[in-house]
Amino acid sequence: MSDSKLKQKFADPSRGVYFIGTTPPKSSVSMAQVSDIGDKLLERLGKIDFDGLIVYDIQDESSRIDKPRPFPFMNTHDPRDYSAILREKSGRPVITYKSVSQRSREEFDEWLDRAWCPHGVRDLVLVGSPSSEGEIKLPLSQAYATMKEHSLNFNLGGVTIAERHASKGDEHLRLLEKSAQGCEFFVSQAVYNPQATIDLLSSYARECKERGLTPKRIILTFTPCGSAKTLEFMEWLGISVPQATCHRILDAHNPLGESIRICRNNLDQILEACGGLGIPLGLNIESLTNRKEEIDAAIRLYKLLKATLDLKLAELEL
C-alpha cells in the first residue's frame, strides 16, 4: 500500500479538508458487530462528500477530573481495527488516534508496526496522558521521538486545545513544538468558544510569520449538542461552552437545531477573523453520542459547515 493520500490534499492551502469523527465500538461487541456498525455509519454518510474519517482512541480520563463521567467509560476496540474496517469499506483515508501513555515504548513500537501493516494506517494522531497524575509509561514527547526513529512514513498529526490557550496563552507554541517533533497537521477539540480558537489561530499565525515558518493545517472539530446530558458531557471533556451558549441550547425549543446554528455562527466568526491569516483549515464533525437524532444532526451540521468553509475559501480567491 502506498503513502498517505491525505498528505497531498493537506499540502494544498486553497482547499479545505473535511472529516467525520467517530469512536470505535465498545470492546464487548464482536468483530462481526463492529463490521455492521461500520456499515451503518457509512450508510448514513452515503449522501455526503468527505475526505476521510477520524477514529478516536477513548481513554478513561477520570484521573483528569473529580466529577463523575456523564456517560460511563467503556473500553473500546483498538482504533486500528475499526480504522482498517472503515478504510476498507469506504475506500477513504482514516486518521487514527492513538493514546500512548499507558503502554511501554516496546509495546508502542509493535503497535506502530502492525498499524502500518496489515492495518494500513497512514494518518496517525498521537494523544498524551489526560492528566499528569497516574503512571505514564510513555510520555508523548518520547512517542514522537520513537516515530522519528521509525522508517515508516506516517502522516503524523497532533491534537490542539484552544481552551489551554485561553488559560495558559501558550498553545500556539505547543503547535510549533509538536511540528518540530514531526506533526504535519492538528485536530482541535470541539469548538464551542470561538474566541479561544480565534486567539489561538491568530497567535499561531503571528508566531509562524515571525519565525518564517509555513503554518500547518488545523482541522477544527464541531459537534451538535441536543440535550443537557450531552452538554454536561462536553463540559466534562473540557470543552469550554460560554454561559450564554449553554442557556441558548438548554432553553431552546429545539436544542439540537439551536446548537447547529451556534456552531455555524462560531465558524463564521472564526473565518471572519482568521480566514485571511494563511492557516490552511479543515473541519471534523463528530457526534458525541450514538443517538440517531444527534448523528443526523451531525450530518446536517457537516453539510452546513463544509459549504461555509468552501464558500469562504472561494471568496478568498476572488
Place this chain on the structure above:
Amino acid sequence: MSDSKLKQKFADPSRGVYFIGTTPPKSSVSMAQVSDIGDKLLERLGKIDFDGLIVYDIQDESSRIDKPRPFPFMNTHDPRDYSAILREKSGRPVITYKSVSQRSREEFDEWLDRAWCPHGVRDLVLVGSPSSEGEIKLPLSQAYATMKEHSLNFNLGGVTIAERHASKGDEHLRLLEKSAQGCEFFVSQAVYNPQATIDLLSSYARECKERGLTPKRIILTFTPCGSAKTLEFMEWLGISVPQATCHRILDAHNPLGESIRICRNNLDQILEACGGLGIPLGLNIESLTNRKEEIDAAIRLYKLLKATLDLKLAELEL
C-alpha cells in the same frame, strides 16, 4: 458497463449536482492531440470536486442569426469520442450532447447504438435545430420518439432556455412536454439574466404542483466573461445580458472578476427566489473560450457557486 451513475444522484433532491462544461476539440486535430487536450483539462480540474463533465455538440448556428459569429465556427470531433476519452481518463460520468437535426433517423439510430457501446455514453442531451430555417432531417420530437423505441436505458436530458420564457412565456410547458417525451433532467443556457430564470423556475414549480408532478432536476449554466468579444459571442449565442450588466463588465477594471461577482449575485437571487420551490438544482460551469485566464476564472466561479448552492441546500435542511 452498468447504467447511468448520475441517475441516482439526480434522484436525491437534498443534494446539488455539479458539472464542468466543455466542447470537443476541432476536427482538424489528431486523436492523439484530443487525448492531450483532455489530459490538460482534467489536470486543471484536479483540485475541484465535480460530479461529472458535460460535452457539447457545437452546431453552425449561422442560420439562426444575421450577425457574423464573433469566433469563427469550426467543425469539432464527434462529442461521443471526446466524451469517452474524458470518462476514461477521469473515471467520472460525462453528459454528452447530440444535435439531431442534420442527420436521418437511421443515422441517429446508429449513432445511438455506438454511443452506448463502445463509447459508453449513458447520460445524453438531445439538441434540436437552432432555427426553423434550413433542412431538418430529424426533428427533435422524432428523435425523442426514436429514443423511446430503443431498449437502451439512457439517462436523457434536454436543454432549457430561460430567454424563450422571457419572450414567449411557455418554456415551463416545454419542460413538461420534454419530460413526457422522456427527459429526466434539463441543462440551461448560460444565465446572465436572473429574472428570466426565476420566472421560468417559478412557473415550472407552479405548473408541476398543479398537475401533481415532481419537478425534474434543472442544471443552471454559468460562464465567466472577461472581454468585449466574449460578451459579443454570448449575445450572438442568444444569451440575454441586461444592459447594466454589460456596462458593469465592460467598464470594470477587472472584467473577469466582475463577471464572477455578477454570476454569484445572480445565483444568490435565483436561490433566494426559487431555493424553496422544490425543484432540484444543479450547476454547470463552462468557459466559452480557451483563454487560460477564462478557464482559470471558470474554476474559481465553479468553487464559488458550488459552495453557494451547497450552503443554501444545507440551510434549507435546518
